Amino acid sequence: MIIILGTVRLPHDNIAKARAAMEAMVLTSRAEDGCIEYGYAEDVLEPGLVRVTEIWRDQACLDAHFKTPHLAAWRAEWPQLAISERRLFAYEAGEPRPI
């Protein structure tokens, strides 16, 4: 599996305005083949810091994700939402173990 973790930033006051575009991105991504987890969440200590959590079955699914129209549509929204400082990292990961 591949875990994607990282952050983007936007002005906290834009979160409400961004919610519809985020919801579209989250729901369409979760519906993709091989998407195990996909979520956006605002850091409780740093308003406007959005933590991205994704889990994909394999690299092929992630490659396909990057070519989707909903990803292009989401990125096209960034300038008007003042979303910036994209910092995402991929980790090869084993199976989940409850702790």
Add this chain to the structure above:
Amino acid sequence: MIIILGTVRLPHDNIAKARAAMEAMVLTSRAEDGCIEYGYAEDVLEPGLVRVTEIWRDQACLDAHFKTPHLAAWRAEWPQLAISERRLFAYEAGEPRPI
């Protein structure tokens, strides 16, 4: 490395009241040996769903984390903050690759 991902829930209206205890837990955990990442964030689509993101150098660091007084203090706060539904999973993970 070990990535910890998962969620806890609390009433959204308790987030503000929980912030001080969350801040103490986040900052003391980040200061631990082997803590690479530690964050709490509220899901943008599900108010009150708190996403936990942790990265630890190895299992020994994670074992030590579970024995810390700040973790015990944090858990002791849960009843009065109505924090529940703890669902955390550990993943063995490779080195980060920027994407």
